[in-house]
Amino acid sequence: EAQVTQNPRYLITVTGKKLTVTCSQNMNHEYMSWYRQDPGLGLRQIYYSMNVEVTDKGDVPEGYKVSRKEKRNFPLILESPSPNQTSLYFCASKDVNTEAFFGQGTRLTVV
Amino acid sequence: SQQGEEDPQALSIQEGENATMNCSYKTSINNLQWYRQNSGRGLVHLILIRSNEREKHSGRLRVTLDTSKKSSSLLITASRAADTASYFCATPLSGGSYIPTFGRGTSLIVHP
Numbered sequence: 638e639a640q641v642t643q644n645p646r647y648l649i650t651v652t653g654k655k656l657t658v659t660c661s662q663n664m665n666h667e668y669m670s671w672y673r674q675d676p677g678l679g680l681r682q683i684y685y686s687m688n689v690e691v692t693d694k695g696d697v698p699e700g701y702k703v704s705r706k707e708k709r710n711f712p713l714i715l716e717s718p719s720p721n722q723t724s725l726y727f728c729a730s731k732d733v734n735t736e737a738f739f740g741q742g743t744r745l746t747v748v
Numbered sequence: 749s750q751q752g753e754e755d756p757q758a759l760s761i762q763e764g765e766n767a768t769m770n771c772s773y774k775t776s777i778n779n780l781q782w783y784r785q786n787s788g789r790g791l792v793h794l795i796l797i798r799s800n801e802r803e804k805h806s807g808r809l810r811v812t813l814d815t816s817k818k819s820s821s822l823l824i825t826a827s828r829a830a831d832t833a834s835y836f837c838a839t840p841l842s843g844g845s846y847i848p849t850f851g852r853g854t855s856l857i858v859h860p
Contacts, residue, residue: 641790668846668847670847670848672850677852678852679836679850679851679852679853680791680836680850680853682841682847682849682850685841685847687847695849696849725788727790727791729791729848731846731847731848732846733846736781736793736796737781737783737791737793737838737848738793739790739791739792740790741789741790742788742789742790744788
């Protein structure tokens, strides 16, 4: 089954404690992207990747890092999380002629 | 940056009525997509319309695209309570990228 898998689905953490949200797709898609969704702000793009070892900043990259060492995985790293990074995060992948496929989301709370 | 913006932000209708949502975008695109999101869940693709198409249908959904006005509309006919969700239009990042960007969405509530 074609899918995008994010882990964890829910996470409560403390300020400053490094965390990684994983994203994996099994469709051999070239393009992957991370979004955060906050009330009234829609989905804002954090980082995206056009291919292995090719990543670029989206609209709200501050406080985040990503890597794309292999095609299927695109982890989102928060080196020192802060409360303003409390949000609902989505990973998505797509290819040239496909729609975007989304993960189920990761609800992160930073206290 | 965010390309598309949906309008209205919120829409409340009765079951059986039609729901129309609009999307305006800023730069030239090669396609535009509409997605649906049930509360707190991942987005699900509804329909894609290419820049050389003016109208597309899928079941009770009708999408139009006017590239001269840089706008699109999504019409849901004979709405049902199960259509209650947020709806987003997605356009490619400027520069020809295939990475979609989204607006703030339209929150649709269909009352039974």
